[in-house]
Amino acid sequence: MYELFKNLADWLTSGASWSGSDGIAHRLAEHLQYSLLATLIAAAIGLPIGLLIGHTGKGAFVAINLSSFGRALPTVGLVVLVFLAGGLSMLPVYVALVALAVPAIVTNTYAGMTAVDPDVRDAARGQGMRGHQVLFQVELPLALPLIMTGLRLALIQVVATATIAAYVSFGGLGRYVFDGLAQRDLVQVLGGAVLVAVVAIALDLLLSGLQRLLFRHRTA
Amino acid sequence: MSVDWSWIGDHTDELTSLTVSHLQAALSAVFFGVLISLPLAVIAHRIRPLRGLLLGISNVLFTIPSIAIFVLLLPVSGLTRTTTVIGLTIYTLVVLLRNTVEGLDSVPAKTKEAAKAMGTRPLRTLLTVEFPLALPVIMAGVRIATVMSISLVSVATYIGDGGLGQLFTDGFQRNFPTPVIVGVVLTILLAVVADALLVALQYVLTPWRRRRT
Numbered sequence A: 001m002y003e004l005f006k007n008l009a010d011w012l013t014s015g016a017s018w019s020g021s022d023g024i025a026h027r028l029a030e031h032l033q034y035s036l037l038a039t040l041i042a043a044a045i046g047l048p049i050g051l052l053i054g055h056t057g058k059g060a061f062v063a064i065n066l067s068s069f070g071r072a073l074p075t076v077g078l079v080v081l082v083f084l085a086g087g088l089s090m091l092p093v094y095v096a097l098v099a100l101a102v103p104a105i106v107t108n109t110y111a112g113m114t115a116v117d118p119d120v121r122d123a124a125r126g127q128g129m130r131g132h133q134v135l136f137q138v139e140l141p142l143a144l145p146l147i148m149t150g151l152r153l154a155l156i157q158v159v160a161t162a163t164i165a166a167y168v169s170f171g172g173l174g175r176y177v178f179d180g181l182a183q184r185d186l187v188q189v190l191g192g193a194v195l196v197a198v199v200a201i202a203l204d205l206l207l208s209g210l211q212r213l214l215f216r217h218r219t220a
Numbered sequence B: 001m002s003v004d005w006s007w008i009g010d011h012t013d014e015l016t017s018l019t020v021s022h023l024q025a026a027l028s029a030v031f032f033g034v035l036i037s038l039p040l041a042v043i044a045h046r047i048r049p050l051r052g053l054l055l056g057i058s059n060v061l062f063t064i065p066s067i068a069i070f071v072l073l074l075p076v077s078g079l080t081r082t083t084t085v086i087g088l089t090i091y092t093l094v095v096l097l098r099n100t101v102e103g104l105d106s107v108p109a110k111t112k113e114a115a116k117a118m119g120t121r122p123l124r125t126l127l128t129v130e131f132p133l134a135l136p137v138i139m140a141g142v143r144i145a146t147v148m149s150i151s152l153v154s155v156a157t158y159i160g161d162g163g164l165g166q167l168f169t170d171g172f173q174r175n176f177p178t179p180v181i182v183g184v185v186l187t188i189l190l191a192v193v194a195d196a197l198l199v200a201l202q203y204v205l206t207p208w209r210r211r212r213t
Helices: A002-013 A024-056 A060-072 A075-086 A091-114 A118-126 A131-168 A174-182 A186-214 B005-010 B012-046 B048-063 B066-077 B081-105 B109-117 B122-159 B163-174 B177-205
Strands: none
Touching: A002 A186, A024 A060, A024 A091, A024 A131, A024 A174, A024 A186, A060 A091, A060 B122, A060 B177, A075 A091, A075 A131, A075 B122, A075 B163, A075 B177, A091 A131, A091 B122, A118 A131, A131 A174, A131 A186, A131 B048, A131 B066, A174 A186, A174 B066, A186 B048, A186 B066, B005 B012, B005 B177, B012 B048, B012 B081, B012 B122, B012 B163, B012 B177, B048 B081, B066 B081, B066 B122, B081 B122, B109 B122, B122 B163, B122 B177, B163 B177
16 A cells, blocks of 8 residues: 555656656646536536526426436446547537536526525515616625535536546546556556546635635625 | 437346446435435534535545546455445535535524524434424435436446446447447436435425425
8 A cells, every 4th residue: 555655656746747748737737628618618508597597486497407417417428429429529528528517507506596585686676676687786696605616516526527538538637547447557547536636626725715705705 | 320229129128127226326325425424414514623624525535536436446345336336425425415514504593592592402403403494405415416326327337337337338339329328318317207206305304395485
């Protein structure tokens, strides 16, 4: 066990494993690119849906079921399926990652919107605010903490799952996991896993720090 | 890409047993996840310093790619169902723990004070006031964990288990889409049915919420 950790530390700290097109720095950039782009696309899809449903109260049933449908999609199956249908490209990976992230964003946005006190909403209406004013000036700010939680959850999931890009021969930190598995090189598998975890945690801390900064005036 | 219907007809027995084994793995994981996360959530809720630590640990575990977790468990439990269930349980923890803590947090302080003023003991307050009021948020976590587990079981196909996930590797290796499509459809179907049952369960368990719209 000690030997393994020593090898792992050596692998993670040696300059050779960080440089080059097969190096950690490059793989890290690829991984971030896949994850951030997929999460952004997912947010662009999921946020409006969640806000609209939360605001109008219509279509909640459909949206919630759609999102559990999306969450139920087995990522491996989806990647293989789009791969078999469309051939070798990054498309299967992005489709799978976006499908994974959208549900978390929709459900948390919707949950945040439903958690807004109906009295507050009524008060805003009673003061003569219009629908979009209620949405953007009252509901959205109040729902924001839960919306942020949804985005964080989605991003963590996407970062952890972006390893799958390597399954269909692309880059990212998953390369180390799948190559390590194929070569029976446990150090490489572990190294890849550790790096993915570190990236996810760093991004999560960053977002939660941001969240705390934005909502510091609120009492818990 | 068309579905070869005769393949489905020829493999109904295999599909049934894969579905059963799939569901069994996912439900075991959620069961153990709830069993572990409930007491941990109470601790995290009551003892502030431990809260960040517990949520942090479950967050860290959640970020490890599922394939890696299964591989890491191999020296411990080998190519068995146990490995699958342990791996999935670890994944359910983050959702269950976070939601349960958030649920307990959402109970109004005044309600707890009222219970205290009426002489209700802490344990009884927890069981008869806090848990019921936190139930919607907790159940939201259970639903997410269940659906997530059902979809994640397939990753265990890399370690020779994986229920319906075996259909994905099969289809990928033979360049034959039918098993993959069938696997995806059955997985989603399982998840949707399980989710609907949990919604029904929550409806039954929280009668006081029905009066509000």
